[in-house]
Amino acid sequence: MLETEIKVTPELAAEHGLTAEEYARLLAILDREPNFTELGIFSVMWSEHCSYKSSKVHLKRLPTRGPQVLQGPGENAGVVDIGDGLCAVFKIESHNHPSYVEPFQGAATGVGGILRDIFTMGARPIAVLDALRFGPIAPHDSANPAEIARARRVLDGVVSGIAFYGNCFGVATVGGEVAFEPGYANNPLVNVLALGVAKKDELFFARARGAGNPVIYAGAKTGRDGIHGASLLASAEFTAESQKKRPNVQVGDPFMEKLLLEACLEAMRTGVVVAIQDMGAAGLTCSTCEMASRGGTGIEIELGKVPQRETRMTPYEIMLSESQERMLLVAERGREGEVFAVFRKWGLDAVEIGRVTADGRLRVLDHGNIVAEIPAHPLAEEGPVYQRPLRPGAARKDERLFEFSAEATDHTQSFLRLLASLAIASKRWIFEQYDHMVRTNTLVGPGAGDAAVVRIKGTRRGLALSVDGNGRWCGLSPRLGAMHAVAEAARNVACSGAQPWAATNCLNFGNPEKPEVMWQFSEAVDGIADACRALEVPITGGNVSFYNETLGRSIDPTPILGVLGVLEDAAHALGMAFQAEGDAIVLLDGSGGDTPPDGGINPRLQEIAREFSSSEYAKTIGGIVAGALPAIDLAAEKRLIECLVALARQGLLRSAHDVSDGGLAVMLAESCFASGGLSAQVRLKGIEPAEAALFGERGARAVVSVSPGALARVEAVARQYGVATREVGIVTRGEFRIEYNGRIVVSAAVEALRDAWANALERTLQGK
């Protein structure tokens, strides 16, 4: 049967994922019944993935403004002013579902998609970071060997896919984070952040203007891959049948994308490009109706002119294809030849497939016959919006909390186990597969600092980036967990010496139709909003990924925050590595370091145990994930951040590392490992149990190293910012030693510790 003969019924609409109310809304917009192609177009544009119908009402609560924000959410990427007439263009996006169905291509096209979002705006991508989540890959972490094998396969495919795409394209993959938790075994997360830099007055937007201007299709040919990627893959839960969705995953060609990048940037320099948007989710459909809607115009296209790599594609297939590496441009009528010449030079297809109109409609012709005609603005912007019901998750009862060891315990063995746990261990096996140096801008690369730092050639400036999130914490408290994610990303950026400047977020959650999931989402948004407001980092864009659940089991809520920072002088960029023997190790504490007096009985012991039960140590050593998150003090975080930035700017620090996963002991060890040979001797005092002092994860703290001569100035600056300083030790060689209240609690050769930490991931992957 021909497509034109297919009768659209409410049942067929339901099969396309449209509810009865949504279908009624569609009929009202069209004022008639849609044909099959039109039904397909509505179904992708109104999918959760493209329309944000469940999240919109909540996202409005995020702070998105500030003097630095040139473009907030709503464009291809966020844009902030970074001085010197330049702007940073950045955004994070998820590609979770495709990466489970087909890990290599899913992750590869995830990178490809976000890179296009950046260069669509006229910015050359200079850095990528990834936040990844997988199921357990160590045999003892799961009773199910098939699950372990699958998680390893997904890990390998995802890392290879990111490497394949980013390395060939020529963007430095400079950082990221990864976690392995049971909740992600059947629903991995692949979130990719990309950053580009452009001149402020050379930005491009996706706003089709000027009736009569030609609409140009450029790049790869259209095939049948990825049809309904946005609607069927990204906007529904997984079932046992999901492997059948493999044909819905797109296939990436980074070489094509590299050519497209160079051609687009060169075409933009001709001065005749009026508007441009990439064809990502929902392909030609989304790019045409969004460009028309934003420009207040209409667009008419002829499908017969669309370059195709398969024969006999139907209008439905062409409009819904998510083939990669394609762009849609609007050029100035009369000078479009200049655009064609650039694409020809780079060996790419560029074809005029239509024109901008004044009638506000998306009109699609197939060899002269109208196959779809829809008002562009209602299609793009007036989709359904839901205020879905919220219900707090059931409170946990009768939790077993972590029990602290006896006072005299030596914690060296536990410390070794903690360093070798995959949450803490070196991620070298992953990041060495990524080219993290191409374009010679990387000043602080993966593993070298809390944030990655890239320089901007031709200026003194540098940009710092960190992505952070803790699903385990957000599972215990979505609001507090989200606040911690913001605080940690901002703290990381400050530890690199950069002023936190703006943020982007990727919100990974379960099925929004479940009130408990929607409650988690709403809570997390409030947490992000509060923290971003307090730390003055507006959200400039991002992405929501719902339906992260398989067979009815949802992931832990996982908001990932990406914070961008600016260094006025990139020469002040800091890493985490200790620099010289004899340097003082100083703990900075934004909350004032209210250590209770020595010797007393600690009335807060129960509270400390509750807080400690959510730590990485409690999970790894005690097998406990319970209790409460460390309380957060945003004012203290702000003080610490300002203090770190000031100290870095004055060149007073040799290294900085914030206290996070694994606590103070892990931070000290990591600063030794990164130095390539140095060690540390540390003396701590307090009345909390030793484990809480060594491995507790309370925020607003950082470990810095300082040359002895600069110590007094560091203390003076910290006092100015209301930050407590405690000189806790000295950078040495050889034995790594921590004393607590005069007793040695950790002592080992730094090389032995380093070996446990450095090779754990590789050993796990080789282990049976």
Next chain:
Amino acid sequence: MKFGVVVFPGSNCDHDAYYAIGTVLAQPVEFIWHQSEQVDGFDAVILPGGFAYGDYLRTGAIARFSPVMRAVERFARRGGLVLGICNGFQILLEAGLLPGAMLRNAGLRFICRQLHIRVETTATPFTSAARPGQVLKMPIAHSEGNYFCDAQMLRELERNDQIVFRYTTPDGREEPRANPNGSLANIAGIANRERNVLGLMPHPERASEAALGSADGAVIFRSMVEALSRRGSLAADPVRVPA
């Protein structure tokens, strides 16, 4: 004196080489488009890293047929300096301007890492400013850098002093653990018999400024500048090299 950096579709270290020559060393440099049929007026040509033509089929296999490579071959025969970095080295092998071939890394994975190479000979225009046996810190970033040739060719390379760089430990010892990719005899870079064509897998353009972690790679570019200054402009005074 003028350097040229070839731009193939898919080159992605072209800007980096251009920056190292033009900004760090402050020498004249221009890009050369892959469809250029001549490279007249240049004294040294750099084939940069990247994925020329997507590295489809085999690394460098398509690039060697591009118009510019015919011009580079003529340029090399006339004695012009040709430096192939990473993908550029792979292209030189495919083009037959250097002997041997590249296999996939022994671990079958892409590796991006700082490591150390030892200068095996200073009798080339690419290493004349280095000390014999000097250890240079430089990064690699490739998945096909596992150099291979047959035993006879290896003997010939050794006899003719054509092995220019070997992977070593930081203190200059040639050990298996210092070899990142399984390269035969820890080979990181070789020259042709005439010594005017060099290919190496590590990236000197990524190691020409201390801020990037090492400035050791700049010695290669400095050597080239000195060699060209000594000989004068190639265009004015071509050095004939027997074929």
